[in-house]
Amino acid sequence: MIAELIAAFLKIVLVLGTISLVVAYLTYLERKIIGHIQMRMGPMRVGWHGLLQPIADGLKLFLKEDIIPSKADKIVFVIAPIMVLVPAFVVYSVLPFDENFYITQVNVGLFLVLAVSSLGVFGIVMAGWASNSKYSLLGAFRSAAQMLSYEIFLGFSLIGPLMLAGSLNFQNIVKAQSDVWFVFYQPLAFIVFFIAALAETNRIPFDLPEAETELVAGFHTEYSGMKFAFFFLAEYANIMAVSTVCIAVFFGGWGGIDAIPLPGIVWYLLKMAVLIFVFIWIRATLPRYRYDQLMRVGWKFMFPLAILNIFVTGLVKFLFL
Amino acid sequence: MELLFFYLFAAGIIGASLLVVTRSNVIHAALLLVLTFFFMSGVFVLAGAEFLAVVQVLLYAGGIMVLYLFSIMLMNAEVSVRLRQFHRQSFFTIVVSLILAAEIWWKVLGGGAAYPAFKGFSWTLGTTPGNVEALGSILYTKYLFPFEVASILLLAAMIGAIVLAKRTIDR
Amino acid sequence: MVPLSHYLALGAVVFVIGAAGVLMRRNAIIILMSIELMLNAVNITLVGFSRQWGDLTGQVLAIFVITVAAAEAAVGLAILISLNRDRSVLNVDEVNLLKW
Known part of the structure; x- marks a missing residue:
């Protein structure tokens, strides 16, 4: 009992520590990749090719004055960044990293991930409302509408692969893909999932909640110092979580090509690296959607597509399997 | 615990x-x-x-x-x-x-009401053929008709909400 | 091992809190939230009984209760929004046009 507890605790510390560190370096990676795509060098000053930049940034944020606006609702204002960060990290408790390396394994795994990640929107709405600023409130409004609608497509796009796997447990979903990855059976679901994931993580082209050019910084306009860093950390932690779900459901999790014997965790990290590169690549390439376009794309294009995918999957499964 | x-x-x-x-x-x-x-x-x-x-x-x-x-x-x-x-x-x-509280207390909890002996589920928490599978199969077989009725109810509520909250523009 | 009476007691207490909220508050949104509390109190009772009997019917019923709660929230909030737009009131005792 005690040994189990200690082992679980160590695993949690390991996963959380790694994620916090990787998240810090994701910001560096993002700036560097976007810099090179735009024919710049990106951060170069701190350390060799700017490698120490995230640490300098972290120190700067840590030492900055923590401003709470005088007209803000103080309690909600303080809780909001925590409410964003906690769901982003709780999700990792059920995500699969390797066949034998996961924090815990629950029967409703995928469903739990969807449920917990849907809570992030509370932090954003709370932040927007508590700041008592019009830009924050507008950002929060947009974010609530956007995340609420794209959550639906995210869930619906996952139903197709789930029907093939026949389980909500991540381990079983990955094991069901030992022959063929679901992305080949479910290309439509993958497209819908990926677009919805971009919208859920508030990335370009769906970064309306924090559209810099119109809303200053959206819902976190009034935040500074560590509280601002929390929103930042949560965004990147969410990107990694969504990539992990994508890998587990569409790209066979830790499974790789049999000809190249590599441990599962290496395959997982490779896939993760590719997906995160794609995320950053999209940010460097695409412009932002307008709000009405965002809603039109969601409800008139992606929603029917997701429903169609479920229908076709069900029909094929009923007729041939 | x-x-x-x-x-x-x-x-x-x-x-x-x-x-x-x-x-x-x-x-x-x-x-x-x-x-x-x-x-x-x-x-x-x-x-x-x-x-x-x-x-x-x-x-x-x-x-x-x-x-x-x-x-x-x-x-x-x-x-x-x-x-x-x-x-x-x-x-x-x-x-x-x-x-109301006293009534519930007296009727439900006190008064020596007889409750069935504990039976429990055939599966335990967290095992793979467990709660989700059992709930899914009972929901889509025995309770299929109520399930469909509930979906109609949701549709009606959705249309009702849109009609009620929609701003009518007078021309 | 939690005995059934604990679930029932918890359900009863939450139900009474919700009922008191519905009857006491003037703010219509809080009244709607209190109704949600009452529905959830019923869910606790249903889940407790479901475990006692080892029968999933209680949980199925709880899912239907959640469905009804979602429908109720959507329609109730729509009514409140249109009420607020037409008469800019949110307190239930100020909505008294139909009162004799």
Whole structure:
């Protein structure tokens, strides 16, 4: 009992520590990749090719004055960044990293991930409302509408692969893909999932909640110092979580090509690296959607597509399997 | 251990729900209601209803309560903080509630009502053919008709909500 | 091992809190939230009984209760929004046009 507890605790510390560190370096990676795509060098000053930049940034944020606006609702204002960060990290408790390396394994795994990640929107709405600023409130409004609608497509796009796997447990979903990855059976679901994931993580082209050019910084306009860093950390932690779900459901999790014997965790990290590169690549390439376009794309294009995918999957499964 | 967690969750539910019905700030009340739903989801896990626990978080906390927050902000409901919060008949309300509580206590808990002996489920929590599979199969066989009726109800509510909240533009 | 009476007691207490909220408060949104509390109290009772009997019917019923709660929230909030737009009131005792 005690040994189990200690082992679980160590695993949690390991996963959380790694994620916090990787998240810090994701910001560096993002700036560097976007810099090179735009024919710049990106951060170069701190350390060799700017490698120490995230640490300098972290120190700067840590030492900055923590401003709470005088007209803000103080309690909600303080809780909001925590409410964003906690769901982003709780999700990792059920995500699969390797066949034998996961924090815990629950029967409703995928469903739990969807449920917990849907809570992030509370932090954003709370932040927007508590700041008592019009830009924050507008950002929060947009974010609530956007995340609420794209959550639906995210869930619906996952139903197709789930029907093939026949389980909500991540381990079983990955094991069901030992022959063929679901992305080949479910290309439509993958497209819908990926677009919805971009919208859920508030990335370009769906970064309306924090559209810099119109809303200053959206819902976190009034935040500074560590509280601002929390929103930042949560965004990147969410990107990694969504990539992990994508890998587990569409790209066979830790499974790789049999000809190249590599441990599962290496395959997982490779896939993760590719997906995160794609995320950053999209940010460097695409412009932002307008709000009405965002809603039109969601409800008139992606929603029917997701429903169609479920229908076709069900029909094929009923007729041939 | 299980009992300890139950008491923890129960204390959370009761405390948070008491705050929900007494706060003057609507947004605070809504956020506390979310907290109540979290604790309830914990109680559901203890009772072996893990699917229901996740549905509680996904639908109640992640869906319905966001709708509430959204509408509160749309209606600019924070101004009502300065108004009188309770009816003038509050005294009678408390009396009626106490009577209701006594009634439930006497009828449901006391009075030597006979409850069935504990049977429990055939599966245990967290095992793979478990709660989700069992619930799915019973929902789509024995309770298929009520399930369809519920979906019609949701559709009707959706159309009703759109018709009611839509701004009519006079030309 | 939590006995059934604990679930029932918890359900009863939350139900009474919700009922008191519905009867006491003037703010219509809080009244809607109190109704949600009452529905959830019923869910606790249903889940407790479901575990006692080892029968999933209680949980199925709880899912239907959640469905009804979602429908109720959508329609109720729509009514409140249109009420707020037409008469800019949110307190239930000020909505008294139909009162004799």
